[in-house]
Amino acid sequence: MIGLSSLSPRSPSSFLGASHEEHFLVGRPLKSSLSTSEGKAIVQKRCVILSSKLSALEEAMRVRRLRELQNSVKIRKRPPLRRGKVSGPLVVPEHIPRPSYVGSNEMPELFGEHQIHDAEGIAGMRAACELAARVLDFAGTLVRPSITTNEIDKAVHNMITEAGAYPSPLGYGGFPKSVCTSVNECVCHGVPDSRQLQNGDIVNIDVTVFLNGYHGDTSKTFLCGDVNEPVKRLVKVTEECLERAISVCKDGATFKKIGKRISEHAEKFGYGVVERFVGHGIGTVFHSEPLILHHQPILTMGSIECVTWEDGWTTVTADGGRAAQFEHTILITRTGAEILTKF
Numbered sequence: 001m002i003g004l005s006s007l008s009p010r011s012p013s014s015f016l017g018a019s020h021e022e023h024f025l026v027g028r029p030l031k032s033s034l035s036t037s038e039g040k041a042i043v044q045k046r047c048v049i050l051s052s053k054l055s056a057l058e059e060a061m062r063v064r065r066l067r068e069l070q071n072s073v074k075i076r077k078r079p080p081l082r083r084g085k086v087s088g089p090l091v092v093p094e095h096i097p098r099p100s101y102v103g104s105n106e107m108p109e110l111f112g113e114h115q116i117h118d119a120e121g122i123a124g125m126r127a128a129c130e131l132a133a134r135v136l137d138f139a140g141t142l143v144r145p146s147i148t149t150n151e152i153d154k155a156v157h158n159m160i161t162e163a164g165a166y167p168s169p170l171g172y173g174g175f176p177k178s179v180c181t182s183v184n185e186c187v188c189h190g191v192p193d194s195r196q197l198q199n200g201d202i203v204n205i206d207v208t209v210f211l212n213g214y215h216g217d218t219s220k221t222f223l224c225g226d227v228n229e230p231v232k233r234l235v236k237v238t239e240e241c242l243e244r245a246i247s248v249c250k251d252g253a254t255f256k257k258i259g260k261r262i263s264e265h266a267e268k269f270g271y272g273v274v275e276r277f278v279g280h281g282i283g284t285v286f287h288s289e290p291l292i293l294h295h296q297p298i299l300t301m302g303s304i305e306c307v308t309w310e311d312g313w314t315t316v317t318a319d320g321g322r323a324a325q326f327e328h329t330i331l332i333t334r335t336g337a338e339i340l341t342k343f
Contacts, residue, residue: 078200080320081184083309084193087150089176090157096166099210099286105174114290115283121214122331125283126340128165128209128216129329133343135159136207136218139179143222145199149181152205153192160209168208168215168286175313180206180219182314187274187298187306187323189313199225202235204325208286215286218341219327230301231322234271238299238324241265241273245297246330249337255292262297272304273297274323276315282329298325 092098101108117125139156157178160167167178175191182190182204183197190204197203206219221235244261258279266273279292302321308314317323331338 078184078198081186081316082195083191083311083314084148084150084195086176086191086193086311089170090154090178092161092166092170096161096164097210097213098166099168099172099215101173101286102166102171104171107173108286110291111281111285111288113288115281115285115288117283117331121283124212124214125216125329125331128211128214129218129340130216130343131160131163131165131211132207132209132216132218132329133341135209136205136220136341137343139205139207140220140222143197143203143205143224145201145225146196148194148196149183149190149192149203150194152181153177153179156205156207160207163209163211165209165211168210168217169206172286180204182206182323182325184322185317185320187300187315187317188277188296188325189315191311191313197224200227200231201225202227202231202322202324204323206325206327210286213284215282215284216341217282217286217327217329219325221324221326233269234299234301234322235324237266237269237271238297239326241297241299242326242328246328246337246339249330249332251332251334251336259293266297266299271299271301273299274304274306276304276306296325296327298323 115121135156138159139152142152142155157167157170160178169175169180170178177192179192180189181192182188183195183201184203186204188204188206201224202221203224204219204221206217208215208217221238223232223235227235241262244265245258248257248261263273274297275293277296277298279296281288281290300317300321300323303317303319305318306315307318309316328339328341331340
């Protein structure tokens with residue numbers, strides 16, 4: 001997914017509003033050794049109280065142990081990510097409608113209003129998001145050692161255009177490709193190139209389609225070949241963070257609840273939460289208000305500080321630590337949140 005770093009120090013991910021009547025959300029116990037039935041019941045209650053009193057200290061110690069474990073794990077050093085050869089943009093058939101920003105290398109201004117969708121708009125978003133979800137699922141089947149992200153880009157491009165849709169990243173602020181592929185320490189906005197995926201890599205594939213006037217946006221981090229357990233854990237926890245965040249989304253919920261769910265779960269495992277990139281409104285416009293601070297989520301195994309390459313897009317962790325990201329487009333209604341990009 002493409003960011004708005006020229007407009008803001010943070011860049012967006014995807015949220016969606018419903019009809020005008022609906023609000024937009026931005027938004028162990030100690031074990032007993034006693035055997036008698038009566039004694040056991042009493043001791044369990046005491047243990048819960050004791051655990052509650054010690055929970056803050058225990059949690060801090062647990063996080064410290066996890067971080068020490070991560071630092072002590074012997075992982076084969078891999079070379080830092082390097083840019084491969086970037087081929088030219090792929091052709092989109094003339095009959096396929098384009099977003100308004102296509103044809104200009106200027107970064108579009110952030111649309112300053114919330115996109116609140118009526119029944120027709122919701123139907124349009126469902127169709128776009130369903131296609132995006134299918135394309136992402138297909139892209140994941142391509143992930144294997146030796147394939148290049150250029151090849152993934154081409155396959156994704158073809159599937160999108162064959163469905164009569166436009167790949168939203170292509171031409172957005174001059175972005176040269178149809179999908180973002182972020183490998184290993186790449187936090188987001190990776191540009192597909194000639195580099196082959198290696199056994200043990202992870203890669204986030206970020207798909208957005210423009211279908212019948214509506215954008216659908218989703219991303220997932222995939223494992224390539226045999227990935228070591230610490231990195232698998234990072235990917236698993238990142239997806240869990242997204243699920244926990246979505247679970248609190250509903251009409252009237254506050255923004256901070258989303259971030260709190262993400263941060264609390266990530267910190268239990270010693271991971272950092274990147275604050276530079278944010279959630280955003282989506283619909284007929286790719287990126288709009290509201291911006292939702294660091295709620296994609298993107299988690300790192302080390303520093304949350306980021307560096308952007310000279311291409312103006314590829315953003316990597318400053319210390320080379322791995323990063324993982326997951327993203328859905330969701331519809332906020334009076335009764336909760338509906339995931340539109342679930343496949």
